[in-house]
Amino acid sequence: MKNCPPQFEADAVALYESRPEATIRPVAADLGVNPETLRNWVRAAGASRPRGRRAEASVEPPTALGAQNA
Structure with a gap:
Protein backbone atom coordinates (compact mmCIF):
# COMPACT_ATOMS: atom_id res chain seq x y z
CA MET A 1 0.00 0.00 0.00
CA LYS A 2 1.72 3.12 -1.17
CA ASN A 3 -0.93 5.64 -0.17
CA CYS A 4 -3.18 4.63 2.69
CA PRO A 5 -6.43 6.42 3.41
CA PRO A 6 -6.31 8.68 6.48
CA GLN A 7 -8.92 6.51 8.19
CA PHE A 8 -6.68 3.44 7.82
CA ALA A 14 -5.65 3.24 17.52
CA LEU A 15 -4.87 -0.46 17.21
CA TYR A 16 -1.27 0.14 18.31
CA GLU A 17 -2.46 2.17 21.30
CA SER A 18 -4.97 -0.52 22.26
CA ARG A 19 -2.22 -3.14 22.56
CA PRO A 20 0.05 -1.87 25.36
CA GLU A 21 2.00 -5.15 25.41
CA ALA A 22 2.76 -5.09 21.68
CA THR A 23 5.54 -3.28 19.88
CA ILE A 24 5.38 -1.53 16.53
CA ARG A 25 6.72 -4.50 14.57
CA PRO A 26 3.98 -7.09 15.30
CA VAL A 27 1.19 -4.54 14.92
CA ALA A 28 2.62 -3.43 11.57
CA ALA A 29 2.91 -7.07 10.49
CA ASP A 30 -0.75 -7.67 11.42
CA LEU A 31 -1.73 -4.69 9.27
CA GLY A 32 0.60 -5.50 6.38
CA VAL A 33 2.52 -2.23 6.57
CA ASN A 34 6.18 -1.43 7.06
CA PRO A 35 7.06 -0.90 10.76
CA GLU A 36 8.66 2.46 9.96
CA THR A 37 5.44 3.57 8.27
CA LEU A 38 3.40 2.72 11.37
CA ARG A 39 6.02 4.38 13.58
CA ASN A 40 5.72 7.56 11.51
CA TRP A 41 1.92 7.49 11.78
CA VAL A 42 2.14 7.04 15.56
CA ARG A 43 4.57 9.95 15.87
CA ALA A 44 2.44 12.16 13.63
CA ALA A 45 -0.63 11.37 15.72
CA GLY A 46 1.23 12.34 18.87
CA ALA A 47 0.47 8.97 20.41
CA SER A 48 2.69 7.90 23.24
CA ARG A 49 2.99 4.93 25.51
CA PRO A 50 5.42 4.00 28.24
CA ARG A 51 8.43 2.29 26.73
CA GLY A 52 10.49 -0.65 27.89
CA ARG A 53 11.07 -2.11 31.30
CA ARG A 54 11.81 1.23 32.89
CA ALA A 55 8.20 2.24 32.39
CA GLU A 56 7.07 -0.89 34.22
CA ALA A 57 9.32 -0.35 37.24
CA SER A 58 7.76 1.45 40.13
CA VAL A 59 9.52 4.43 41.60
CA GLU A 60 10.16 3.86 45.28
CA PRO A 61 11.79 6.23 47.73
CA PRO A 62 15.37 5.28 48.62
CA THR A 63 15.91 3.16 51.71
CA ALA A 64 18.17 4.28 54.55
CA LEU A 65 20.98 2.12 53.13
CA GLY A 66 20.42 3.54 49.67
CA ALA A 67 20.54 7.08 51.04
CA GLN A 68 23.88 6.36 52.75
CA ASN A 69 25.35 5.03 49.52
CA ALA A 70 24.18 8.01 47.47
Whole structure:
Protein backbone atom coordinates (compact mmCIF):
# COMPACT_ATOMS: atom_id res chain seq x y z
CA MET A 1 0.00 0.00 0.00
CA LYS A 2 1.72 3.12 -1.17
CA ASN A 3 -0.93 5.64 -0.17
CA CYS A 4 -3.18 4.63 2.69
CA PRO A 5 -6.43 6.42 3.41
CA PRO A 6 -6.31 8.68 6.48
CA GLN A 7 -8.92 6.51 8.19
CA PHE A 8 -6.68 3.44 7.82
CA GLU A 9 -3.77 5.35 9.38
CA ALA A 10 -5.96 6.51 12.28
CA ASP A 11 -7.26 2.98 12.82
CA ALA A 12 -3.70 1.61 12.74
CA VAL A 13 -2.59 4.08 15.41
CA ALA A 14 -5.65 3.24 17.52
CA LEU A 15 -4.87 -0.46 17.21
CA TYR A 16 -1.27 0.14 18.31
CA GLU A 17 -2.46 2.17 21.30
CA SER A 18 -4.97 -0.52 22.26
CA ARG A 19 -2.22 -3.14 22.56
CA PRO A 20 0.05 -1.87 25.36
CA GLU A 21 2.00 -5.15 25.41
CA ALA A 22 2.76 -5.09 21.68
CA THR A 23 5.54 -3.28 19.88
CA ILE A 24 5.38 -1.53 16.53
CA ARG A 25 6.72 -4.50 14.57
CA PRO A 26 3.98 -7.09 15.30
CA VAL A 27 1.19 -4.54 14.92
CA ALA A 28 2.62 -3.43 11.57
CA ALA A 29 2.91 -7.07 10.49
CA ASP A 30 -0.75 -7.67 11.42
CA LEU A 31 -1.73 -4.69 9.27
CA GLY A 32 0.60 -5.50 6.38
CA VAL A 33 2.52 -2.23 6.57
CA ASN A 34 6.18 -1.43 7.06
CA PRO A 35 7.06 -0.90 10.76
CA GLU A 36 8.66 2.46 9.96
CA THR A 37 5.44 3.57 8.27
CA LEU A 38 3.40 2.72 11.37
CA ARG A 39 6.02 4.38 13.58
CA ASN A 40 5.72 7.56 11.51
CA TRP A 41 1.92 7.49 11.78
CA VAL A 42 2.14 7.04 15.56
CA ARG A 43 4.57 9.95 15.87
CA ALA A 44 2.44 12.16 13.63
CA ALA A 45 -0.63 11.37 15.72
CA GLY A 46 1.23 12.34 18.87
CA ALA A 47 0.47 8.97 20.41
CA SER A 48 2.69 7.90 23.24
CA ARG A 49 2.99 4.93 25.51
CA PRO A 50 5.42 4.00 28.24
CA ARG A 51 8.43 2.29 26.73
CA GLY A 52 10.49 -0.65 27.89
CA ARG A 53 11.07 -2.11 31.30
CA ARG A 54 11.81 1.23 32.89
CA ALA A 55 8.20 2.24 32.39
CA GLU A 56 7.07 -0.89 34.22
CA ALA A 57 9.32 -0.35 37.24
CA SER A 58 7.76 1.45 40.13
CA VAL A 59 9.52 4.43 41.60
CA GLU A 60 10.16 3.86 45.28
CA PRO A 61 11.79 6.23 47.73
CA PRO A 62 15.37 5.28 48.62
CA THR A 63 15.91 3.16 51.71
CA ALA A 64 18.17 4.28 54.55
CA LEU A 65 20.98 2.12 53.13
CA GLY A 66 20.42 3.54 49.67
CA ALA A 67 20.54 7.08 51.04
CA GLN A 68 23.88 6.36 52.75
CA ASN A 69 25.35 5.03 49.52
CA ALA A 70 24.18 8.01 47.47
